[in-house]
Amino acid sequence: MDDVLAVDAVGLTKRYGSLTAVDAITLKVARGEVYGVLGPNGAGKTTFLRMLFGLIRPDAGSIRLFGQSRDEVGTRVLDHVAGFIESPKFYPYLSARRNLAGLARLDGLSGRGAAHRIEEVLEVVDLRDRADDRVGGFSFGMRQRLGVAASLLRDPQLLVLDEPANGLDPAGMRDMRALVKRLAASGLTVLLSSHDMLEVEEICDNVTIMRSGSVVYHGSIADLRERAPAQGHSLSTDDDERAHALAATMPDVSVVRGAEGGLVVTGAQADIDRYVLAVVTAGIGLRSLGIDETPLESLFFLLTERTTEVTT
Amino acid sequence: MTTQSTPTHADAAPVVGHITAGRPGVLGVFAWEVTKLAARARARWTLLVCLAAPVVLVVVLKGQQRPPKDSLFGRYIHESGWALPLLILGFAAQWVLPLLTALVAGDIFANEDQHGTWKTVLTRSASRAQLFWAKTLTAMAFALVVLVVLAASTMLSSVLIVGHQELVGLSGQLVPSATAARLVLASWATAAPPLLAFTALAILLSVRSRSPAVGIAAPVVIGMVMQLVGSLGGIEALRPLLLTTPFEAWHGLLVEHRFYGPLVSGAITSAVWCIVALTLAFTSLHRRDITEG
Numbered sequence: 001m002d003d004v005l006a007v008d009a010v011g012l013t014k015r016y017g018s019l020t021a022v023d024a025i026t027l028k029v030a031r032g033e034v035y036g037v038l039g040p041n042g043a044g045k046t047t048f049l050r051m052l053f054g055l056i057r058p059d060a061g062s063i064r065l066f067g068q069s070r071d072e073v074g075t076r077v078l079d080h081v082a083g084f085i086e087s088p089k090f091y092p093y094l095s096a097r098r099n100l101a102g103l104a105r106l107d108g109l110s111g112r113g114a115a116h117r118i119e120e121v122l123e124v125v126d127l128r129d130r131a132d133d134r135v136g137g138f139s140f141g142m143r144q145r146l147g148v149a150a151s152l153l154r155d156p157q158l159l160v161l162d163e164p165a166n167g168l169d170p171a172g173m174r175d176m177r178a179l180v181k182r183l184a185a186s187g188l189t190v191l192l193s194s195h196d197m198l199e200v201e202e203i204c205d206n207v208t209i210m211r212s213g214s215v216v217y218h219g220s221i222a223d224l225r226e227r228a229p230a231q232g233h234s235l236s237t238d239d240d241e242r243a244h245a246l247a248a249t250m251p252d253v254s255v256v257r258g259a260e261g262g263l264v265v266t267g268a269q270a271d272i273d274r275y276v277l278a279v280v281t282a283g284i285g286l287r288s289l290g291i292d293e294t295p296l297e298s299l300f301f302l303l304t305e306r307t308t309e310v311t312t
Numbered sequence: 313m314t315t316q317s318t319p320t321h322a323d324a325a326p327v328v329g330h331i332t333a334g335r336p337g338v339l340g341v342f343a344w345e346v347t348k349l350a351a352r353a354r355a356r357w358t359l360l361v362c363l364a365a366p367v368v369l370v371v372v373l374k375g376q377q378r379p380p381k382d383s384l385f386g387r388y389i390h391e392s393g394w395a396l397p398l399l400i401l402g403f404a405a406q407w408v409l410p411l412l413t414a415l416v417a418g419d420i421f422a423n424e425d426q427h428g429t430w431k432t433v434l435t436r437s438a439s440r441a442q443l444f445w446a447k448t449l450t451a452m453a454f455a456l457v458v459l460v461v462l463a464a465s466t467m468l469s470s471v472l473i474v475g476h477q478e479l480v481g482l483s484g485q486l487v488p489s490a491t492a493a494r495l496v497l498a499s500w501a502t503a504a505p506p507l508l509a510f511t512a513l514a515i516l517l518s519v520r521s522r523s524p525a526v527g528i529a530a531p532v533v534i535g536m537v538m539q540l541v542g543s544l545g546g547i548e549a550l551r552p553l554l555l556t557t558p559f560e561a562w563h564g565l566l567v568e569h570r571f572y573g574p575l576v577s578g579a580i581t582s583a584v585w586c587i588v589a590l591t592l593a594f595t596s597l598h599r600r601d602i603t604e605g
Contacts, residue, residue, distance in 0.1 A: 040416045053435045055602035076440045082435070089428035094352055106342045106436035135496075154436070 004067040006031050006158045006189040007052065011061035014047050014213075021047040023213040024061065029191055029206075031157070034184045036204035036221075037193045040304050044213040045193040047084050049162050052191075053078065065158065083160030083191070087145025087167065092136030096146055098128060098155060099135055107154045121149040125179065141172035148179060161184060161263060162193045177202060197300040211304040228295035236262040238285035246282060250275050256305050262288075266298040336438045341446035349416065349450055358415050362458050366466040372472050384482075393474035394492040397466045398566070401500055404462065405559035409503060410510045410535040411528075412458045417451035417514035418527025423599070425522040430602045444594050447575055448515060455511045458502065463500035467493075483568035499562035503576060505582035506558040509533065512589035513555070519593040540587075552577050555585050 007029035014022040022044040029035045037045050050056040052063055054070050054077070062069060070077045090099045097118060104114040122128045125145040135143065144164060151159055164180060165173040180203055184190045200207055201221055209217040217224065221261050235255075237243045240263055247255035253267035253275045265272055280286055336338065347357045371395060373379070373389055380386035384402045386397035422431045433443060479492035487495065520528035538556040552559055558578025564571040594597055 050602065053431070055431055055434055057601060075437055078435065078437065084435070085431050087333075089432050091348060091427060091429060094348070098351070102344045102347060103432070103436055106336050106433060106438040108340065108437055110340070148434070183544050196484075267396070 003027060005064070005165075006033070006066060006262070007035075007191060008064040009048075009052070009061065010046065010063075010066075012051055012058050012063065013060040014044075014051060014056060015059050017200075020213050022051070022058075025210070025213075025215055026061075027208055027215075027218070029189060031189050032187060034190045034192065034204045036200035036207040037191065037210065038195065038197065038200050038207055038300065039210035041303065042197055042212070043212055044244075045195075046086060046162055047256075048210075049083075049160060049191075049193055052160065053081070053083075053085065055085070057188040074134060080157040081160065082151035082154045082156035082158075083162070084151060085160075085162045087140070087142055088133040090143065090146060090150075093134060095132045095134055096122070096138070096149075097131040099146070100150060102151050104153055109153070117153060118279060121152040122228050124152060125149040141176070144168065144172070144176060145179070148183075152183075152268075153216065155255040156188065158189045158191065160191045160193075163195065164192070164197070165194075165199060173199075178292060197297045198294065201294075201296050208301050209300065216303045224296060225297065228299040231269075231291055232264050232266045232301070234262055234288070234290050235257060235265050235276070235279075236281060236287040236289075238287060242282065243279050243284050245276065246278055246284075250278065254302055260296035264298075264301060266302065314435075336436075336442065338442050338445050338449070341438050341442050342449050345420070345446050346453075347490060349420075349454065351356060354419070355416055355454065358412060358458065358510040359461055363460040363465050364410065364594065366400060366462065367469040370466070370469045374473055375397075388480050389440060389474070391587050392479045392492070393471040394476065394479040394487075394489070394496050396470040397463070397496050398499060398562075400466050401463075401503065401562070405503060405506075405556070406539060407532050407535055409459070409462075409507050409559070410514075411532045412512040413451070413455040413507055413511045414528045414531040416454045417511040418518045418529075419524040420447045420451050421515065421518040421528045421593075424526040425604065426524055428604065430604075434594070434602060440598055441594075444597055447592075448512075448590065449470040451511050451515055453509050459500065459507055464496070467496060467500075482563060482566045485568040488575040495565050498565055501566075502562045502578070503559060505579045506555055507557050509558075509585035509589070512586040512593070516589040516593040516596075519596050552581060553592060556580065558582050594598055 005028050007027060009025060009027045012022055012025045013020065015016045023264070025044075025048060026200065027037070027048075037048065039045050047056060052065070053056050065077050068077045069233070091102070094102070098230065100118045100121070101114065104110065106116065109117065116218050119128065124129050125148050127142065127145055127149060130138070130142065135146065138146065144167075148161075148164070153163075161180065168176055177199060180192065183202065190203075192204060204221060206220050207218065207224060208215055212295075229233075235243065240257075240261075244255055244257065244263060247253060247265075250271070252271040253265055255263050255265050255275070258264045265275060276289060292300075379389045380399070383399055385395040385398040389399060424433065434440065438446075476493070478489055478490045479487040479495075481487050511554055513534065514527055514531040517530045518524070521527055521530070538554045542551055542554050542556055558574075558581055561574035561578040564574050
């Protein structure tokens with residue numbers, strides 16, 4: 001039984017008309033592993049997770065969870081699986097406790113056993129004090145934690161979390177990551193989707209990086225670190241268009257547009273120095289230059305904003 | 313394109329204790345749907361209106377000097393407490409009953425879309441089929457409860473306020489009070505099949521549109537259009553197929569020589585509408601990709 005993979009997805013494909021949301025993804029997660037699926041928004045992470053839960057039917061490929069497929073055993077395929085996709089959703093007009101009681105009923109749990117279990121999971125996510133409040137009045141972070149509670153309710157062996165820290169304030173993110181790490185340390189297999197390299201680096205053992213529905217990297221975080229380029233730098237000029245165009249003549253540096261404006265420059269330090277000099281020499285005004293990304297973040301941007309595929 | 317690693321945390325202690333989950337049955341899921349429905353203000357208000365509105369209506373009509381003589385049994389509402397429930401039944405069938413059932417049936421599936429909770433319930437142990445039938449059962453049960461409450465409130469308030477005198481039938485025959493009571497009860501009961509068919513129609517619209525507004529309003533509009541079509545001349549072959557026609561089948565019970573043909577054809581029509589609407593709704597939900605929420 002221990003040899004059976006928690007997740008064994010092979011050639012998974014989903015198309016919407018001419019758009020291929022997920023393109024022949026193969027992903028295997030061993031039991032007890034903490035696995036990250038990383039990619040920018042629109043990479044296909046959530047579509048992949050929806051297929052894993054049976055919310056979306058794949059056009060091609062197969063998924064086995066703990067050795068079972070939906071075609072063979074129906075909804076029993078999810079017997080050892082729980083989690084949430086994007087932000088967890090509940091019935092806002094019911095209290096947290098009644099929401100959990102209803103979900104327990106959908107898992108075939110009722111009576112004293114279910115009530116005890118609900119108290120237990122509310123305690124884990126630190127929501128016992130608010131358990132009788134309507135979920136409609138909950139903050140985003142509280143709903144995220146309730147989502148984890150709802151997942152733990154069914155005693156999963158595989159916990160699937162789709163961007164669990166997304167939308168949380170820094171303290172909420174810290175608490176959520178601590179909770180996920182605690183759950184992972186308890187022996188759960190965790191499949192974590194994120195667009196945050198730091199989050200995945202902090203929590204996961206192995207990672208698959210996706211871009212536009214395809215896998216561009218899969219392997220261990222340790223291997224990824226070895227491949228990481230030099231530190232990324234943020235660069236702001238009075239003419240980012242020209243500065244960006246200038247990079248085309250310098251293949252040793254990567255210059256991409258930053259998420260919040262400006263440019264992100266990565267490469268060896270000497271190459272970055274030469275590029276900055278070239279920018280200034282070209283008469284482009286330099287406004288700021290600073291350290292922007294960790295090496296892993298730089299690699300993530302390289303992988304997800306270029307067409308290169310890296311495999312181990 | 314694949315990766316696999318050895319387990320790294322498998323020997324650690326669990327955060328929560330282990331529990332053995334069972335398999336939910338349709339009745340278990342049904343109980344959860346009823347719990348949700350009971351928590352909705354809309355459902356509670358609907359039942360309250362069904363209980364209170366007939367009393368108000370009876371009091372108002374009783375106080376009117378001129379009864380609505382152009383409506384069926386309208387001219388007798390001051391003479392027998394059994395006439396008013398039939399007048400109200402005729403009126404309710406026009407749009408009130410479709411609306412009352414659509415308030416829940418038109419919302420029960422679309423509500424999951426509105427709250428984004430399909431992904432919450434479909435990642436548990438209950439199957440789509442179980443959820444579909446539990447929701448359908450809930451909507452059907454609510455429709456029947458609405459009908460029973462409305463009928464009981466109308467009959468009781470009318471008999472208590474007006475009295476339980478003999479009723480003048482549609483052929484002009486005098487119907488003794490005890491017989492009239494049974495016939496009025498039976499007349500209200502004949503509204504159940506088309507009401508359930510309208511419930512199925514609202515369920516279909518709720519599943520397809522994913523919008524509570526469409527699920528609630530569209531059955532009422534469709535019912536009104538059917539009534540309009542039914543009132544046109546030269547469509548005798550089409551009329552039995554309309555879902556509003558079975559609402560009039562009780563007329564055959566109130567004549568001197570009773571006839572049951574419209575009741576039978578009305579039941580068949582309602583059953584066909586039910587089966588077709590629920591089949592389409594089930595297929596739609598079963599095949600759907602849950603991409604929102």
